[in-house]
Amino acid sequence: MSDVIDSPKLLLETLRGKKTDQTPVWLMRQAGRYLPEYRELRAKKGGFLELCYDADAAAEVTLQPIKRFGFHGAILFSDILIVPHAMGQNLWFEAGEGPRLAPRLTEAALSSLEAAPEHFEAIYNTVKSVASQLDDKTTFMGFAGSPWTVATYMLQGQGSKDQAITRRYAYKNDTAFAELIDAIIENTVQYLLGQVAAGVEAVQLFDSWAGALSPAQFEKWVIAPNAEIIRQLKAIHPDLPIIGFPKGAGAKLIAYANETGASAIGLDETVDPVWAHENLPAELPLQGNLDPLALITGGQALEQSVRHILQVFEDRPHIFNLGHGILPDTPIEHVEKLLTLVR
Known part of the structure; x- marks a missing residue:
């Protein structure tokens, strides 16, 4: 068991493999549609993408859940499709349907895209704004989509249930997909x-x-690319904590944890905490993994789930989180109850 420490930044220390005196907590998509203050600001600013690229507004959204709940981590308000947008694809959001990218790379060559680095710069301005306002107890987290997931959107031009188009493309066009x-x-x-x-x-x-991937494709298109990203980041910032979150990986989490070099592993809600604790490296920080629907349901379902997760992970570095993003119809009082239970 790791040494128990008391630090003003509990989340950051936990990500570094320390067992803190209390379990740090943040929630994926904690800045979003379940908050009335977010809905009010978005109504003023217009569309989702406009909000992402407005540094002052995006900083405000990032900080809203910190001000309301005091989470141990602030996650940058942005979107994983900023990368393909900066690579040269057009990005927009269809009301009620989600993101769209064009041209689809099943119909256009990667070389035809013209880079638009100004989209990255807009996000960096948000980061600077948040960093200047955040208190000294809250860890500030950035993020990006992993290559496989980003590639599915770039090829298909939108999300899908089974990523079949991208999976077929990867089998048929191995060299082009690797590029x-x-x-x-x-x-x-x-x-x-x-x-x-x-x-x-x-x-x-x-x-x-x-x-969505077979074990062989998971190794090639999830583990290897994430390992390379982590290798390059660590070469420049050896102490940078990097959380890997391969949703739906199941038993393949073992290989992911052992081969990518991730500092911590996020668990989705389908992973049995007992299995994760027994099969993943003992000192590896784990994050998760409350079912977002248990949070919506509240009551006994919420209490039992929270207590079980905390009990299973009590002897290892653990960050309490959901198994995926918080849903828009989540009652705020249930989030408050969750925090009471964790704390």
């Missing part, structure tokens, strides 16, 4: 280094669609 993955790696490293330079203290790699 796309390499380009995403290069841009993601640049993007995350820029976030660190602007003021974030840790980063998370979101691989939202990792669960």
